[in-house]
Amino acid sequence: xxxxxxxxxxxxxxxxxxxPYRDLFVFGAGGPIYLDGNSLGRQPRGTAGAxxxxxxxxxxxxxxxxxxxxxxxxxxxxxxxxxxxAAGGQVLVCDSTTVNLYKLAAAALEARPGRQVIVxxxxxxxxxxxxxxxxxxxxxxxxxLVDAGPTVALGGEELSxxxxxxxxxxxxxxxxxxxxxxxxxxxxMAGVNxxxxxxxxxxxxxxxxxxxAVPLSLDADGADMAVGCxxxxxxxxxxxxxxxxxRAARHAELASPIWGWWGQAGQFDMGPTYxxxxxxxxxxxxxxxxxxxxxxxxxxxxxxxxGIPALWHKTRSLVALLAARAEELLGPLGASLASPPDPxxxxxxxxxxHPHARAASYLLRQRRLVVADFRPPDVLRLAPVALYTSxxxxxxxxxxxxxxLSDPAxxxxxxxxxxx
Amino acid sequence: xxxxxxxxxxxxxxxxxxxPYRDLFVFGAGGPIYLDGNSLGRQPRGTAGAxxxxxxxxxxxxxxxxxxxxxxxxxxxxxxxxxxxAAGGQVLVCDSTTVNLYKLAAAALEARPGRQVIVxxxxxxxxxxxxxxxxxxxxxxxxxLVDAGPTVALGGEELSxxxxxxxxxxxxxxxxxxxxxxxxxxxxMAGVNxxxxxxxxxxxxxxxxxxxAVPLSLDADGADMAVGCxxxxxxxxxxxxxxxxxRAARHAELASPIWGWWGQAGQFDMGPTYxxxxxxxxxxxxxxxxxxxxxxxxxxxxxxxxGIPALWHKTRSLVALLAARAEELLGPLGASLASPPDPxxxxxxxxxxHPHARAASYLLRQRRLVVADFRPPDVLRLAPVALYTSxxxxxxxxxxxxxxLSDPAxxxxxxxxxxx
Numbered sequence: 155x156x157x158x159x160x161x162x163x164x165x166x167x168x169x170x171x172x173x174p175y176r177d178l179f180v181f182g183a184g185g186p187i188y189l190d191g192n193s194l195g196r197q198p199r200g201t202a203g204a205x206x207x208x209x210x211x212x213x214x215x216x217x218x219x220x221x222x223x224x225x226x227x228x229x230x231x232x233x234x235x236x237x238x239x240a241a242g243g244q245v246l247v248c249d250s251t252t253v254n255l256y257k258l259a260a261a262a263l264e265a266r267p268g269r270q271v272i273v274x275x276x277x278x279x280x281x282x283x284x285x286x287x288x289x290x291x292x293x294x295x296x297x298x299l300v301d302a303g304p305t306v307a308l309g310g311e312e313l314s315x316x317x318x319x320x321x322x323x324x325x326x327x328x329x330x331x332x333x334x335x336x337x338x339x340x341x342x343m344a345g346v347n348x349x350x351x352x353x354x355x356x357x358x359x360x361x362x363x364x365x366x367a368v369p370l371s372l373d374a375d376g377a378d379m380a381v382g383c384x385x386x387x388x389x390x391x392x393x394x395x396x397x398x399x400x401r402a403a404r405h406a407e408l409a410s411p412i413w414g415w416w417g418q419a420g421q422f423d424m425g426p427t428y429x430x431x432x433x434x435x436x437x438x439x440x441x442x443x444x445x446x447x448x449x450x451x452x453x454x455x456x457x458x459x460x461g462i463p464a465l466w467h468k469t470r471s472l473v474a475l476l477a478a479r480a481e482e483l484l485g486p487l488g489a490s491l492a493s494p495p496d497p498x499x500x501x502x503x504x505x506x507x508h509p510h511a512r513a514a515s516y517l518l519r520q521r522r523l524v525v526a527d528f529r530p531p532d533v534l535r536l537a538p539v540a541l542y543t544s545x546x547x548x549x550x551x552x553x554x555x556x557x558x559l560s561d562p563a564x565x566x567x568x569x570x571x572x573x574x
Numbered sequence: 575x576x577x578x579x580x581x582x583x584x585x586x587x588x589x590x591x592x593x594p595y596r597d598l599f600v601f602g603a604g605g606p607i608y609l610d611g612n613s614l615g616r617q618p619r620g621t622a623g624a625x626x627x628x629x630x631x632x633x634x635x636x637x638x639x640x641x642x643x644x645x646x647x648x649x650x651x652x653x654x655x656x657x658x659x660a661a662g663g664q665v666l667v668c669d670s671t672t673v674n675l676y677k678l679a680a681a682a683l684e685a686r687p688g689r690q691v692i693v694x695x696x697x698x699x700x701x702x703x704x705x706x707x708x709x710x711x712x713x714x715x716x717x718x719l720v721d722a723g724p725t726v727a728l729g730g731e732e733l734s735x736x737x738x739x740x741x742x743x744x745x746x747x748x749x750x751x752x753x754x755x756x757x758x759x760x761x762x763m764a765g766v767n768x769x770x771x772x773x774x775x776x777x778x779x780x781x782x783x784x785x786x787a788v789p790l791s792l793d794a795d796g797a798d799m800a801v802g803c804x805x806x807x808x809x810x811x812x813x814x815x816x817x818x819x820x821r822a823a824r825h826a827e828l829a830s831p832i833w834g835w836w837g838q839a840g841q842f843d844m845g846p847t848y849x850x851x852x853x854x855x856x857x858x859x860x861x862x863x864x865x866x867x868x869x870x871x872x873x874x875x876x877x878x879x880x881g882i883p884a885l886w887h888k889t890r891s892l893v894a895l896l897a898a899r900a901e902e903l904l905g906p907l908g909a910s911l912a913s914p915p916d917p918x919x920x921x922x923x924x925x926x927x928h929p930h931a932r933a934a935s936y937l938l939r940q941r942r943l944v945v946a947d948f949r950p951p952d953v954l955r956l957a958p959v960a961l962y963t964s965x966x967x968x969x970x971x972x973x974x975x976x977x978x979l980s981d982p983a984x985x986x987x988x989x990x991x992x993x994x
Binding site for chain 2: 180182188190193194196197201202205206208209212213214216217218219220223249250251252253256276279280281283284285287288383385391392393394395396411412413414415416418421422423424425426427428439440441442443444445446447449519525527529530
């Protein structure tokens with residue numbers, strides 16, 4: 155099913171029902187092929203208008219704008235919920251992914267007071283590992299980072315093995331990513347939830363590289379908690395607020411460690427003692443970021459319009475094409491796949507391992523050919539995004555990558571902080 | 575020096591060097607007199623352009639925009655620093671006030687491991703009290719909320735008295751507000767810092783109602799840590815990011831409890847173990863909110879242009895006029911001052927206590943006369959803001975308040991959530 159010529163790729167683009175969605179985004183003239191929408195999603199055309207409306211409300215209504223804005227964290231959360239496979243009343247948009255990870259992981263530890271072990275993935279995104287390390291430094295607590303290899307997401311079976319190595323009733327929290335930030339490996343979320351629950355532990359998912367890209371069924375899969383970025387596949391813009399999910403059945407037993415006035419029951423009574431709000435609203439802390447909420451709301455609109463099934467269908471086709479082209483053109487140059495070899499457990503991006511990946515990423519950007527992230531130690535990360543990447547772009551990107559990998563300059567290209 | 579007629583107030587407005595600054599803000603046609611800039615500051619004319627520039631950068635540069643955006647939390651912090659009396663390299667703009675309070679209070683407790691007592695103010699803003707309550711729930715810890723009365727800010731002398739009632743070496747943290755959110759009482763910050771330090775405790779200031787309104791000298795006064803809102807006197811817009819200050823000499827001994835990748839030394843090495851960044855940057859958690867940073871940057875520009883001395887001079891004149899008018903027109907209707915009676919320890923707003931304050935706030939908004947906040951139990955809070963409130967507005971606002979307080983409808987006005 156994978157295009158075997160540029161013409162065929164172009165024909166598939168023409169026939170693809172998602173091709174018109176590209177027009178919902180701002181494109182400048184020319185520019186490199188953008189394979190980094192999982193780092194910062196493109197700007198929807200609707201964003202500017204959404205921000206202008208907030209400015210108008212602020213100018214006209216001043217503080218009375220809060221009559222409308224106060225409920226936005228929950229309202230945008232509810233609009234996002236279908237992308238997560240979640241019913242309403244369980245999702246909030248607020249704070250950063252790091253802060254939300256902290257709030258929910260700490261809440262889980264407090265809800266399982268006799269249990270001192272946290273299980274994570276040694277190959278998970280840094281902020282996940284760091285937040286867990288920070289929480290595990292409390293005396294008696296222990297963080298077990300499991301190393302199943304860089305291209306394998308922990309599944310129910312692996313977790314069973316890990317749990318067999320701990321005493322019964324020892325594990326409080328299992329915290330993993332739904333799609334690995336580097337390899338793109340997809341976790342067996344239902345399997346992990348099931349195994350963790352049978353051991354009495356809670357599960358927290360980081361879905362930053364999953365939400366908006368792969369099908370998710372948080373409710374059906376039995377997830378307890380999840381968080382994710384607003385600025386990747388959700389197109390919320392640089393530093394957009396993050397989202398969090400807490401299953402309704404868990405609201406009563408989980409509470410934020412950050413006791414803020416926006417998570418307080420009867421917020422404007424301003425009473426003497428903190429009492430968490432009844433629903434998911436208890437996980438708010440401070441005043442919600444209204445500009446960010448409007449921008450994220452505009453960011454998810456194209457996703458909701460297209461629907462995850464159509465997006466996922468195209469994503470798989472783009473990733474398959476990318477994998478086939480990479481094998482053909484980059485394999486002979488010493489590159490190898492650092493994603494799961496089978497398409498089954500692969501998410502929306504692909505990792506290519508090469509000793510000069512860092513310099514290749516630099517040169518690709520410097521020559522305005524392709525934008526793709528470098529991830530240590532040796533990975534070039536490529537994300538074709540179903541809403542706005544075409545098959546022809548994927549087709550064309552790979553020879554560009556080959557051109558820099560085979561260029562002698564790749565051996566002497568300077569490293570750089572952000573551009574790498 | 576206080577105007578004794580509307581004509582005199584108008585003449586003073588004409589002569590005032592700050593009057594032209596009003597044009598730096600967006601004003602709609604007509605509208606009520608706005609005395610709520612300490613809840614949500616007005617929108618600077620520069621904000622729309624600042625946001626448009628971020629949208630342009632996002633569209634044109636995509637992920638490479640981070641070359642510019644990555645340093646914004648510190649850069650905007652440095653630009654804000656003069657308003658706080660702080661040298662560079664000590665201020666960050668990030669997260670919400672609640673989250674920043676939590677990070678810094680937790681950091682202080684961890685830096686004073688043998689000490690278990692937190693001292694706060696029973697009349698402080700809810701989120702301050704709640705955050706401290708949350709941190710004090712750890713076994714052994716104790717929160718001592720001092721009640722010096724609703725219109726008195728704790729000073730060095732009162733703190734000495736409180737500390738005399740604790741065992742030596744017991745207090746880890748003193749956390750107070752620089753200007754009380756309700757009464758407007760101004761704290762003796764230097765005195766408190768001094769007394770607390772002599773007892774070996776650290777001091778954390780909430781300056782949400784102080785920054786941008788009253789003169790501050792964090793460096794000279796010996797403050798350890800401070801936080802404050804971006805959306806009040808700093809005009810950053812609804813839910814704008816907050817700021818935090820940590821004295822340079824304290825950076826090495828204080829670290830955030832939220833171990834995030836943006837506070838990590840060598841962030842893009844993505845190494846296995848969290849190591850806090852060397853400077854104030856260690857207090858970042860997740861990805862900075864670029865739209866919010868741009869909006870706050872535009873919000874503080876008029877303040878930096880006017881300078882705190884000129885602003886403070888006009889603020890005192892506005893508050894004095896308001897106090898005199900309130901005494902004359904509202905006193906006979908049963909209202910009394912709930913701010914310090916002397917102008918000396920008064921900040922930028924005034925609190926008027928009346929049994930029907932809640933309904934009065936509602937009616938004043940409903941009739942589009944005056945926007946002023948109600949604060950439980952019985953306070954109408956009035957904030958004339960030097961950058962954009964005129965003496966004539968202050969002059970005219972008070973009879974409007976008198977009109978609703980003497981209207982029989984005030985006894986039957988419905989309460990409401992946000993408008994109260």
